[in-house]
Amino acid sequence: MQMESLHTLDSSIQLSPISVDTKCEILHYLWNRDVQTSRYYDGDLNYDPFFSYYIDQCADALHDGGRHVSIRTHRDIIEVAQHLKSGLTRDAIKKIIGSKLSIPKPTNEDEVLDGSLDLVARLLLMIEFGSLQYGFTGRRQLVWDEKSLEESVGEYFSSTPRNLGQESVKLERIFNARNLGRIAGIDIEWTRNLADHLRLLDEDKKVAIFHHASFLECHLKSPLFPVGLVEETMRTLALLFPQTDKKTKKWFRKLSSRQNIDTKALNCGRLRAEDRHIENFDFWHDRLIILKQVFDETEPSTLSQWWYDKRKRVQCYTFWVAALVLALTILFGLIQCIEGALQVYKAYHPTT
Structure with a gap:
């Protein structure tokens, strides 16, 4: 069994699709979650949207012949991930990885080490780290240039100020993802970057929503995230996708059948009336207020919007x-x- 495990993790990250056996091994080491191969598709957690992200990130990192990273196998990712979880500083981890580079070392050694760390950090946290060598993504990036990964993530999210007032903001039941589009004309742009969650785009015509609820569910106790961040993010999904609303469920299922959306986003719990108060949100406080204000201030411009608008x-x-x-x-x-x-x-x- 151990030999089979080694074999699956030692396969190239360029190989796609990834076998279910390999996926289960990756989940074990990255998420500390033991999933049996025979039960991979059971339950309400949906792992495949994450692995779609995993494959895309690996493909992007290996662009230009993989000259910008040292990662070649899933085991390479796991080994770097263990260092990132250990609380070591970025420079300390670079020294460890650098000592294992083959001789002669690449002329762009520093770039290779940075690219490897950023890739694994993205896979660990689903947050955009570093910059691609061949293009601009438009996604919000988190800077990690020193300290430990945990400290950098904590500083980024914990330093988010609550600058906006909350006296007139009410998160009524009508304020949900389905109504954002059909009433206010705000389209949803599904994002795989947690740092972009609830961010308004394209002159307030789109809102980014991080839909990877299965990832969040498995990271509720992860020390790499600030205490309360993951739980609060799931509450924003419960706010936008109320699981008791039959029309929202029908609308969401139609969307998820056409796109690779994590279906767990529709099952993030039920919010009581007192849970819908804006003061209960710390990390996403200001973005929720801005989104709600845009929703409230947008006037209907089509007959269908007038028909559905009950504000x-x-x-x-x-x-x-x-x-x-x-x-x-x-x-x-x-x-x-x-x-x-x-x-x-x-x-x-x-x-x-």
């Missing part, structure tokens, strides 16, 4: 009354035109 009932009723009056005016005008035409016809053809 300002008086304004909504006024619109539909005006629309009804307009429709009746057009109808009566049309009837009068037809009657006038018939009268003219009768005048010229009295015997017919």
Whole structure:
């Protein structure tokens, strides 16, 4: 059994698809989660969206013949991940990895070591670290240039200020992901970068949502994240995807059938009325306020948006009354035109 385990982890990260056996080994070492091969697809956790991300990240890192990383196998990733989890500083880990580079060492040794650390950090935390050598992603990046990985992540999220007031912000039940689009015209852009969660894009026409709830569920007790961050992120998903709302469930399932979205995002728990208060959110406090303000301030621009918009009932009723009056005016005008035409016809053809 041990030999089989070694064999699966020693396979190249370029090989795709990854076998279920290898996936289970990776989950064991990266997530500290023991998943039996026969039960990989059982339960409410969905691992495949993460491995889609895993494969893409490895492919990006090996661009240009892998000149920018030393990682070649899944075991290489696991070994670096153990160092990242140990609390060592970035420089200390680079020295350890550098001592294992083959001779002669690459001329861009420092770049190779940085690229390797950033790749594994991305796979460990699903946060964008470092920069790609061949393009611009537009995703928000977290800087880790010293200290330990845990300290850098803690400083980034814990330093997020709560600058915006909260007196007039109410997170009503109507405020959910389905209504963001059909009422306010805010499209969802699914993100695989936790640092982009709830970030507004394209002049407030899109919002990034980190949908990897299975990843979050398995990292609730991870020391690499600040205490409370993972749990609060799952509560934002419960807010945006209420699992007791039948229409939201139907809408989400239709989306997930067409895209590789983690279905666990629809099962992140149920929020009580007191849980929906904005003061209960620390890490995502300001982004929630901004998103809610954009949602509240956006005026309907299409008939469908007017139909679904129940935020300002008086304004909504006024619109539909005006629309009804307009429709009746057009109808009566049309009837009068037809009657006038018939009268003219009768005048010229009295015997017919």
